[in-house]
Amino acid sequence: MSDFSNALSLSASGMKAQAARLRHVSENIANADTPGYHRKTAAFEEVVAEGQRTGAVALGPVTLDPRALERVYDPGHPLADDAGYYDGSNVDLVLEIADAREAQRSYDANLRMFDQTRQMSSSLLDLLRR
Template sequence: MDSLKATMLQAVSGMQLQSKRIDVSSQNVSNADTPGYRRKILSVEQAPTAADAFIATRVDLDETEGERLYDPASPLSDEEGYVTASNVSLVTEMADMREANRSYEANLNSFRQARSMYQSLLDILRR
């Protein structure tokens, strides 16, 4: 496989991974106020092939306990009157989203550059 095509495939793989990261973070943000919700974490591993730099393997749940709030009137409270809040930090999620967005843009720029070089090569061969 030529290097320009490999570069384009890696960039596409990177954009797909960053899209999944943004999706998981958006689910966490959406459920930040849901009592008992556990933050989702995307597990990423290096791909066995050169075409895919990294792949998302699975979504795990963060084992960190959420804050316990005293609210005996809540139907979700335990015997002692406490409700376990979600363990989602909006600051962490927004930082993760920003990082994923910038990584997506970097992969997109890499794809565009490889496409431009590929087009230039085709133009030279047509002459």
């Protein structure tokens, strides 16, 4: 049964990491029009316990995208300089939507793995009861 527990734990860690990734993507989309906003990114890290690889993943530290902010011309904007420009955000909505879809599909794959493992363990218990 420990193999089933490990499989459930691994798929749960994947779902948790993808949910956190979706949270960052949604924050980026919500702040796409916020002046001075830098896009948040985070990479996945393998979880190591007691010096051993577990196979589980977690979302690593959040970093800000170092790309330059978009210069927006709007002389009437309160943040505009003497030339009429202000710093917008560096969020690319097409990239964010692609990241969201990838995270959603990865989450769904982990969920299917979780459900399949749960069904297999339930079937095994039914067989053992007979």
